[in-house]
Amino acid sequence: DAGVIQSPRHEVTEMGQEVTLRCKPISGHNSLFWYRQTMMRGLELLIYFNNNVPIDDSGMPEDRFSAKMPNASFSTLKIQPSEPRDSAVYFCASSPGDRETEKLFFGSGTQLSVL
């Protein structure tokens, strides 16, 4: 298994532009998570999907952030418009769900820089 696949690995954009981050979870995993990592705040959960349905989006910073999971093998996190304070590493993680829900498998992340 290739693991959780995220793209792009690096994204540099200008303030005000739309940014779309992509994630392919491990096949068969029912749960998907988007995290944001910064030096100041560590790993923050942004949103959690179970069986493609958003369960907890309380961590989404504001309306500029949106996430979708149209099917079991793909999810996107969109920021529109982007701001410099959105600069961070964004991780997608998946979990087997009903069998071993406690174990998270992380992708390699997207390093986002908003200038």
Next chain:
Amino acid sequence: QQQVKQSPQSLIVQKGGISIINCAYENTAFDYFPWYQQFPGKGPALLIAIRPDVSEKKEGRFTISFNKSAKQFSLHIMDSQPGDSATYFCAASIIRGYQKVTFGIGTKLQVIP
């Protein structure tokens, strides 16, 4: 609200020494305590985990000590090696229902030769 407090934020240990990272939690409903290891440019990966029904779990050079009454748990890395240099995150979650994992701030460990 920081539900899992981790310390220190950085740690330098000599090769062969013992690395100790401490965490404290507030929510007594937490019943699963994993540690994740993250190398530069990579996502965190599960290293070792413990349930509150045991006080210690050991896997190779890595040991978790758990003190339920004090609501504290710690990671010990015995015979630390330069290859252990990474960022370590403690975490806590509730197994049943919605398993939201709450992470500590992370500890950057550097093992020097």
